[in-house]
Amino acid sequence: MAFVLVPTAHADDGAASPVQTTYLEVMLNGVTTGAVARFAENGGALSTPIEELGELGLRADPALAGPNGMVPLDRLPGVTYRYEPGMQRVYLNVEDSQRLPAQLGTRGRVRPPVTHGYGFVLNYEAYAQPDTGNELGLYTEQRFFHPGGVFSNTGVSTFYNGNNRYLRLDTSWSHADPTGLQSIQIGDAITGALPWSRPVRIGGIQIRRNFGLRPDLITYPLPALGGSAAVPGAVDLYINNVRQYTGQVPSGPFVINNAPALSGAGQATIVVRDALGRDVSTTVPLYIDSRLLAKGLFDYSFEAGFARTSYGIDSFRYDTAPAASGSVRYGLSDAITLEGHGEASRGVGIAGAGVLFKLPLTGVLNLSTSTSASGGQQLGLGYQWRTPAFSIDVQGTRAFGDYKDLAASTGAPMPSALYRGTVSVPLGRSGNVAASYVNLSDPIYGAARIGSLAWTAQLGRRAAFTASTYRDFAAGSSYGVSLSLTFLIDNATTASSTVGREGGNPTMIGAVSHTVPYEGGWGWQVGGQRGGDMWRGFAQTNLRGRYGEAYAAVQDLQGRVTTAFGASGSLVAMDGTVMAGRRIDQSFALVSTGGVPDLPVLVENRRIGTTDGGGHFLVPNLLPYDANRIEIDALNLPINTRLSSTRLSIAPALQSGAVAAFSIQSFRGGQVVLTDAAGAPLTAGTAVLHVESGDRTVVGYDGLAFFESLRDDNTFRADPEQGPCTARLRYAASSDPLPRLGPIACVGSPP
Structure with a gap:
């Protein structure tokens, strides 16, 4: 150049x-x-x-x-x-x-576009206990979703001895904006809260930051791990001796933007290897606490409306006085997170602030203070430090004077004090000892001062042992001790037994259970319990299928035998069809194969069922706003089938569904044997045109030419060395999806 x-x-x-x-x-x-x-x-x-x-x-x-x-x-x-x-x-x-510095790592992955859909979901969960007066309960949720939002209503119907009743629980419309990381909810909602405040149910409007709309976003501070390479080479990142990243690095400084799988204290080791195989390693300490916000991140929740009272008892009982609540969090730096909270209503006014401060390599300290318009104050103080060899978590809040918040005005009195602490020490590679203490002063439940000690150990690959004891120092006779052994019989069957002493009485519990496969099947559990003068035996069987789940249970409580039955599932109206399926609590997809039945459906390489007679299958429990890989097994398709793709990436919105449509088309094809007027196969490589479809191909060996768009009457024009010719074929129905047709003579000149 x-x-x-x-x-x-x-x-x-x-x-x-x-x-x-x-x-x-x-x-x-x-x-x-x-x-x-x-x-x-x-x-x-x-x-x-x-x-x-x-x-x-x-x-x-x-x-x-x-x-x-x-x-x-x-x-x-x-x-x-x-x-x-x-x-x-x-x-x-x-x-x-x-x-x-060169930026390495995988933190900045591309966010998938949201796959919107329209539809209606009816969730239900039924419970019947015929031995107690024909008691029947039915929980239902009606949910309509569209690209603009989700409308939801939940309630419980009860039928008992002729006393029939429907109780409404929550009704709301919500809209989520993944671009702005914001959610709006109108109707019934739960106010945002901080660890030192209490949430309440409110009817009105809520506007909040929703980091859940970005599954790829890490909200807590992560260390920028980096170094410098004299020449281009390879770099490995180890977190607590486990490799988390490997890649190529250019010469000069670099930063690894890879989220370490760590909570608490640990260490990172960066190994740079040049072209000659020489290693240079650097070790740095780490401390990660997910309660902190990364620098510059802002979290908030604001609500206004009327506080809900008698929830679960009355369908439409709200306080007559308007109420407002707000909580904010801001990452001032990677080491300091600021918090604020406020509440206001008739006779209620709260204003408070808090801070989380990461101490240099020794944990996180949190402080909070708030003042009530009724003349009271609340103070909070806590400290958390987690290391591979030792963990401590100590938290305490104390209210002074007449401290009253919104939760107290709805019938939940404010505890005057709550102190708790936990210390945990690992023993070897598979054991742990933890001690905890809780001191609660509550105006309803009184005082409780409970101390506990637990030891857990893994015995080989299949067994685990736990020994624990507790004592309530506010009630001298309240104590307990237990020894538990759990044994894994196989990948789905577990046996457990517990012996101990509760309040001076010996207790014994034994159970064997078999979990239900996620893709569907049977599960069961049997067990017994004895303590003091009480004994109980029970057995239950569970069935999970494509149309929902059901169970049947029997219990013998000191000679009194009772039975119970239950079922849960959903009905979904979407894509012009109505389908029954498992209960859908979050996001889902409706697989559509254009009417092709009995096709296996896989989610993240795991088979979960097959399409029904209409070519549909419901896939529940998908991750909202994240890429979910849905596939169909094309090996079950007929050979005369054209398929655009066997895999789709679906990212449904929260509590919404999306159609995973696979374009599957059948075609009428076959191998046509073309000969010249003398009956000899046309020369390999001769160009052939199918006049009716416009498809072009070339003749192979033995005069064979393949066409996939044959009609009832077909005309072929070829151009062999001896001159242009025309052949005609009448297609006859055949059981073979790709039949061999002919031979047919290609003669004369095309018209």
Whole structure:
């Protein structure tokens, strides 16, 4: 490649050398960058636009640029250069402090677009206990979803001895904006709260930040792990001796943007390996706490309406006084998170603030204070530190004076004090000892001061042992001790037994259970319990299928035998059909194969069922706003089938569904044997046109040509060496999806 110097129309000083523009290959610390950059040359001195420096990975202060936006290279700190006009090349020697680090890792994955849908879902859960007066309960949820939002209503119907009643629980319409990370809910909602405040149910409007709309977003601070490589090579990242990332690194500084799988304290080791196999390792300490917000993140929840009272008892009972509530959190830095909370209603006013502060390598300290308009205050203090060898979590809140919040006005009195602490120490590689203490002063339940101690140990690969004891120091006779053994019989069957003492009486519990496969099948559990003068035996069987789940149970309580039956599932109206399926609590997809039945459906490579007679299958429990891979097994399709794709990526909205439509088309195809007028196969490679469809192909060996769009009457035009010819074929029905047709003679000239 040749480079030329282009004189400009001006000179810097009007004296000798004119300023010339040149494009040079850039060598950085002796290694080619593969880039060609624009420079201005004046008497051997070079300058370049500030944006070119950024593309080359160099830091540059905008104040160094002149009026024309050019930065002289000799003004850059930590940078020296050598210009070779004959080679049209510039050699830059740059200190690591002046280079932008290369970004490595997987944190910035592309967010999938939301797959919207329209439909209606009816969830139900029924319960019957015929031995107690024909008692029947039915929970239902009606949910209509569309791209603009979700309308939902829940309630419980009870039928008992002729006393029939329907109780409404929650009714709301919600809209989520994944771009702005914001949700709006109108109707019944639960107010946002902080660890030192209490949520309440409210009827009105709620506007809140919803980080759940971005599954790829990590909200807590993560360390920027990096280093420097003298030459290009490989880099590995180990978190607590477990490799979390491996990749290639260029020369110079780098940062690994890979979220470590860690909570609490640990250490990261970065190993850089050059082309000669030499290793350079660096170890740095880490501390990660998901309660903190990353620097600059803002979390909030604001509500206004009327506080709900008698929830679960009355369908429409709200306080007559309007109420408002708000909670905010802000990441001031990676080490400091600020919090604020406020409430207001008739006779209620709360204003408070809190802070979480990450101490240098020794855990997180949290403080809070709030004041009530009724003349009371609340203080909170806590500390949490987690390491591989030791963990401690101590939290306490104390109310002074007449402290009253919205929850107290709805019938939940404020505890005057709550203190809790937990200390945990691992024993070996498969054991743990934990001690905890809770001190609660409640105006309804009174005082409780409970201390507990537990030891857990893994015995081999199939057994686990737990020993625990507790005592309520506020009630001298309240104590307990237990020993438990759990044994895994196989991947789905577990046996457990517990012996102990509760309040001075011996207790014994034994059970064996078999879990229900997720894709469907049977499960069961049997067990017995004895403590003091009470004994109980029970057995239950569960069935999970494509149309829902059901169970039947029998219990013998000291000679009194009772039975219970239950079922849960859903009805979905979508894509022009109504289907029964399992209960749908979150997001789902409706697989549609255009009427093709009995096709296996797989989710993340796991088979979960087959399409029904109409070519549909309901896939529950998908991750909202995230890519869910849904596939069909094409090996079950007939050979004369055309399929656009066997795999789709579906990202449904929260509490909504999306159609996973697979385009499957059958075609009428066959192998046609073409001969000349003498009956000899046409020469291989001869071009053939199917007139009715316009499809073109070439003749293979033995005169065979394949066509996939045959009609009842077919015309073929070929161009062999002996001259153009025409052949005609009447298609006859066959049990073979791809029959062999002919031979047919190709004769004469086409009309």
